[in-house]
Amino acid sequence: MKIKTGLEQAVYALLLLNRLPKHAMLSGESLSEKLHVSSTYLQKLMRKLVQAGLVSSVPGVKGGFRLLATPEDIQIYDVYVAVEGVESLYHSNGVFHAMFQLAENKTCLLSDVMEEAEHAWQSVLKRTTLASLHQALNNTSTNDCLTKIDSWLKERVVL
C-alpha cells in the first residue's frame, strides 16, 4: 500500500506556480522539465488540479497554468483529493458482516477505527497549506537555491 507519486508531482508543481508573479503562467512543458518528471503524465495531473479548481489553465500559445486560489487556502489535503479522489484509505470488504451474517447497513468494527485514524491523518494534511510549505521552503533553503529557481522561472514565465 503506497501513496501515489502523483501527489508529490502535483504539490511541487503548485509550489513552483506559487513563486510566479501575479497572473503569470507557466506551461506544462516547463513544469515537467523543472520537476524532472514525465511531461504527458504531469499534464494529466494538472488537468485534475484544474478540475478541482486549484489552478486555472489558459489554452493557446502563451497559455499555461496559473494558481487560482490563494496559497493560504490550498490545503495539501485538497491536492490529495484532487489527485487521488475522495475514496478513503480503507474500505470494508464485508468480512465482518459475513462473519456475523449482519445487514450491510451497520458499520463494521474495523471501519470505525480506520475512519478515526484516517481523520487524524487528514487533519494534518488539512492544516498544512501551500503557503506554509512555501514558507518552509524559504526558511530552510539557501539563497543560492532560491535565486536559481526564481531566475529560471523568469526565463520561462509567460505574460
Add this chain to the structure above:
Amino acid sequence: MKIKTGLEQAVYALLLLNRLPKHAMLSGESLSEKLHVSSTYLQKLMRKLVQAGLVSSVPGVKGGFRLLATPEDIQIYDVYVAVEGVESLYHSNGVFHAMFQLAENKTCLLSDVMEEAEHAWQSVLKRTTLASLHQALNNTSTNDCLTKIDSWLKERVVL
C-alpha cells in the same frame, strides 16, 4: 491508493481466536470458513502473523492457530505491520531533490508533512488493541450473534 483487505481478514481472524478458551486452537480451514474468505490466502496471512509473533501455530493433526500475546498487548498497528510491512504510506520519489539539485540526505518538504500525518494515523491504530475491539464487539452485538459464534467455535475448537 487503498489499504489491503488482508488487514481486515487478519484482524477478524485474530478476533475469532480471541474468543477461544485458553490454549485452544482453530485450524486455518475453520477460520477461512467463518470469515468467508479464501482458505489458502488466509493461511498466507496467518503465517505472517506467526512470524510477527502475534499467534503461534501447531502443525500436525489437531494442530492450528492460537493467540500468542494477550489481546491487551496486540495493537491494530501490529497487525497492520505484520500484514503490510513497515513501509510508510508515503515515500518520496526525489522530485524535490531533482527540482533543487540537492543531495539525497536532506528530507524533502512533503516527506515531513506526510510523516507527521502518518504518525497521527498510526497513533490511533496503536491505541486500539485487540482487547478493545473485543470489548466493542461484545457491547454492540446482540447476544444472539455472540452465542451463535461461540457455539460454532465450540464445534470446531481443537484441544
Add this chain to the structure above:
DNA sequence: GTACTTTTACTCGGATACCGTCTGTCCGAGTAATTATGG
C-alpha cells in the same frame, strides 16, 4: 495599414500499453496424532 488566412504552441480528454502489487491457487515438504499392522 487593415482584414483575412495560415501557422504555431499551447491545453483538453480519451484510448492504450506497461508494469508492479495484491489476491488467490497449487504443490511438495515437514510435523504430529491417529490408526493399522506384526510379533
Add this chain to the structure above:
DNA sequence: CCATAATTACTCGGACAGACGGTATCCGAGTAAAAGTAC
C-alpha cells in the same frame, strides 16, 4: 499387549497465475496568439 509402520490432517513456504490500479505514451481536437498574405 506393545512396538513399529502407515495413514491422516494439519502447517510451512515457495512458485505461479490473474486482476487491478498507477504510471506513462500517443493522438486528435480545441483554442488563441503570432506570423504571413492580399488588397
